[in-house]
Amino acid sequence: MKNKSLTFVTILLLFVMVVSACAPKSIQQPQEEPAQPAEAEESAEEVESITLEYWVFSDYAQGDAGDLQKTFIAEFEAEHPGVTINISGKGDDELNTGLVTSATSNTLPDLFMNSTSNGAKFVKVNAVDNVYDRWMEMSEDFRSQFNPTMIAEVSQSEGTMYGMPYTGYATFLYRNLTVLGEAGIDPDVEIADWDAWLAQMEQISDAGFVALPSFSYDWWDFVSIYSGAGTADEWGIDFDNNVTKINPEKFAQAAQFLVDAKPFGTELGIGDQGATDLFITNQLAYTVSGPWANPTFLEAKETNGLDYDYVVIPGATADNKGGIRGTEYIGFAPNGHIDLAWEFAMYICDEPQMTRWTELLARYNSNEVSLSKVSDPLLEITTEGAKSALFERPPHFVEAYPGDYLQILTDNLAAIELGDVTSDEGAANLIEELNAVIAAE
Numbered sequence: 001m002k003n004k005s006l007t008f009v010t011i012l013l014l015f016v017m018v019v020s021a022c023a024p025k026s027i028q029q030p031q032e033e034p035a036q037p038a039e040a041e042e043s044a045e046e047v048e049s050i051t052l053e054y055w056v057f058s059d060y061a062q063g064d065a066g067d068l069q070k071t072f073i074a075e076f077e078a079e080h081p082g083v084t085i086n087i088s089g090k091g092d093d094e095l096n097t098g099l100v101t102s103a104t105s106n107t108l109p110d111l112f113m114n115s116t117s118n119g120a121k122f123v124k125v126n127a128v129d130n131v132y133d134r135w136m137e138m139s140e141d142f143r144s145q146f147n148p149t150m151i152a153e154v155s156q157s158e159g160t161m162y163g164m165p166y167t168g169y170a171t172f173l174y175r176n177l178t179v180l181g182e183a184g185i186d187p188d189v190e191i192a193d194w195d196a197w198l199a200q201m202e203q204i205s206d207a208g209f210v211a212l213p214s215f216s217y218d219w220w221d222f223v224s225i226y227s228g229a230g231t232a233d234e235w236g237i238d239f240d241n242n243v244t245k246i247n248p249e250k251f252a253q254a255a256q257f258l259v260d261a262k263p264f265g266t267e268l269g270i271g272d273q274g275a276t277d278l279f280i281t282n283q284l285a286y287t288v289s290g291p292w293a294n295p296t297f298l299e300a301k302e303t304n305g306l307d308y309d310y311v312v313i314p315g316a317t318a319d320n321k322g323g324i325r326g327t328e329y330i331g332f333a334p335n336g337h338i339d340l341a342w343e344f345a346m347y348i349c350d351e352p353q354m355t356r357w358t359e360l361l362a363r364y365n366s367n368e369v370s371l372s373k374v375s376d377p378l379l380e381i382t383t384e385g386a387k388s389a390l391f392e393r394p395p396h397f398v399e400a401y402p403g404d405y406l407q408i409l410t411d412n413l414a415a416i417e418l419g420d421v422t423s424d425e426g427a428a429n430l431i432e433e434l435n436a437v438i439a440a441e
Contacts, residue, residue, distance in 0.1 A: 049082050050082060051083075052110040052344065053088070054073075054085050055112040056112070057328065058090055065361055066089070075347075080340070096114070099112060100121065102127070103127035109333060110341040111332050111333070113166065113328055113331075117393040117394075119163070120398055127331070129334040131163065135164075142350070145370075146349075146368065150165035151165060153165065156395050162331065162397045163331040164329060165327050165328075165329050166328050166365060167328045167366070168325065168366065168386065169291060169325060169326055169363075170324070170325040170385035171290050171313065172289075172311065172323060172382070173313045173314070174293065174309075175285065175308060175310065176285050176286070178306075183200075183209060183285070187309065200285075204264065210265060210283055210284045211261065212285065213266055213270045214258075214262075215288075216413040217270075218270070219409045221271075222410070223235070226390070227322045228254065228313060228314065228321060229250040233245065234247035235391075236394035236395060237401065239398050242438045242441075243438060244438065249427070255417075256423040262417065270288055275287060280296070288313060290382070291363065291382055310377075321388035323386070324389050324391075325391055326391065351367055354367035354370035355367075358371060358379065363379070364379060364382040371383065393406075402438060402440070404437055412433070
C-alpha cells in the first residue's frame with residue numbers, strides 16, 4: 001500500500017504542474033512597463049516642432065539674396081531639429097503697416113527686418129523687444145565684429161538695444177562718362193566742391209546735355225545735398241528740447257546751390273523713370289542713387305554700351321561730401337520664441353555668413369570683418385559714401401517724427417525753387433514751422 005500511495009501522489013503533482021503550465025496568459029499577473037530614461041524625455045523636447053515667422057524686405061526674399069537667405073535658414077534648421085523658419089518677403093509699406101497691425105492683434109512675426117528710421121513707432125506699439133542684455137552676453141570677440149556707429153543707432157539710451165544692425169546703404173553720384181567726354185570734362189579730375197560742380201554743369205549744358213535731375217521733390221533726395229554742408233549735429237530733431245536740429249544757414253546754402261543748378265538740369269525727379277532713361281541714353285550727366293540702381297545701369301552697359309562710373313557726392317567744401325545713409329536692422333518680437341530668434345539672427349550676422357552675403361551681393365553691412373575681406377567697387381563706394389552721409393530721420397528708436405515734419409521741408413524747398421522766397425527767408429520760415437509742429441506733438 002505504501003508504494004501505491006507514493007505513486008499516486010507523484011502522479012497528482014505532475015498533473016498540477018502540467019495544468020499550471022497550460023494556463024491561459026490572461027490570468028497571469030500584469031507586468032509594469034519599465035520607466036523611460038530621462039535622456040529619452042529630453043530628446044523628445046529637443047525635437048518639438050517650432051516655426052519662426054521671419055519677415056524681410058521683398059528683395060531679400062527673391063533672386064540671389066533670397067536664395068542665400070534660404071541657404072542660411074537650411075543650415076540653421078539642420079542644426080536645430082524640429083525648427084522651421086518661414087521667410088516672408090514684404091514691401092516697405094507692407095512691412096511698416098503689418099508690424100503695427102500685428103502688434104495690436106498680438107500676431108507679430110518672431111523676427112523682422114526694417115529701417116532704423118522707423119524704429120520709434122515700433123517701440124511705441126511694443127512691436128520690438130529690448131535685446132541689450134542678450135547682446136552683452138555675447139563674447140567681446142563676437143561684438144567687436146560690428147560697426148560701432150550702427151550699433152549706436154539701435155542703442156540710443158543706456159541699457160537699450162532695439163535690434164541687431166544687418167545691412168545698410170549710402171547714396172553716391174553716378175556719372176555718364178560719354179556725356180562728360182562730349183562736354184570736354186576729364187572724369188579723372190575730382191569735383192572739388194559745389195562751385196567746381198556748378199562749373200561742370202554749365203559746361204555740360206553748353207554742350208547740349210542735361211546736368212542733373214531735380215532734388216526738390218523729396219526730402220530724402222535733398223539730404224544727399226544738404227549733407228554736403230550740414231553735419232550730423234545739424235540734422236534731425238532734438239527731442240529733449242523739442243526743436244529741429246537743422247542749421248538754417250546750412251539749409252539756405254544747400255537750397256541756393258540747387259537754385260543755381262536748376263538752369264542746367266531737368267524738372268524730372270531723381271526717382272522718375274524719365275530721369276533714368278535720360279541717363280542710360282546719354283542725355284543726362286549725373287544722377288544720385290544707391291547700390292540698388294546699379295543693376296539697371298549695368299544692364300544698359302551690357303546691352304547699349306552705357307559708359308558710367310560713380311564717385312562720392314561733392315559737398316560745399318572739399319572736406320565735406322554729401323549723401324544720405326540708412327541701416328536695415330533685425331528686430332525681435334517680445335514673445336516666447338525670442339531665444340531661438342536671437343540665436344538665428346546671431347548666426348546670419350556672424351562673419352562667415354556676412355562674408356558670403358558681401359561676396360555675392362556687394363551690399364554694405366554692419367559686419368566690418370566681412371567688409372574687410374571683400375574687394376568690390378560698388379561696396380567700396382558705398383562704404384566711402386557712408387562716411388559723410390547723414391542718417392535718415394535721427395535719432396532712431398526715440399520718438400517718431402511728426403507726420404507733416406518732412407512735408408513742411410519739401411514745401412519750403414518748392415517755395416525757394418519757385419522764387420516765392422529767397423533761400424535765407426525760406427530757411428528762417430522752415431525753422432519756425434518745424435519747431436511749431438514739433439512742439440504741437
